[in-house]
Amino acid sequence: MSLFKLISFDEYVARHLKANKDVNERDFRKRLRETVAAKNSGCLCGCGNPIWAVGSAVAGHMCFSCITGESDPSGDFEIDETLERSRHEDKSGHER
Numbered sequence: 001m002s003l004f005k006l007i008s009f010d011e012y013v014a015r016h017l018k019a020n021k022d023v024n025e026r027d028f029r030k031r032l033r034e035t036v037a038a039k040n041s042g043c044l045c046g047c048g049n050p051i052w053a054v055g056s057a058v059a060g061h062m063c064f065s066c067i068t069g070e071s072d073p074s075g076d077f078e079i080d081e082t083l084e085r086s087r088h089e090d091k092s093g094h095e096r
């Protein structure tokens with residue numbers, strides 16, 4: 001299910017700040033932290049898919065498809081802490 005390129009929280013923040021000079025680091029960290037937590041607690045997009053933490057930090061709580069209009073997330077980043085593992089944990093009881 002996860003075709004995203006996984007990246008650590010800090011690494012993504014560094015990349016994002018490099019590409020977006022006008023972004024306030026503390027503010028962005030706070031928002032990304034919040035969307036990562038929201039995703040991990042099972043927050044869904046209006047369409048029923050899990051939200052995309054990276055995009056949601058900028059665009060609001062939505063999934064990749066609703067934010068970008070594309071269905072294929074390969075090549076885009078997602079924070080490695082947000083692996084879509086909650087469903088696996090339910091079944092197997094161990095983290096990937």
Ligand SMILES: [Zn+2]
Nearest residue numbers: 045047063066
């Ligand atoms: Zn959606």
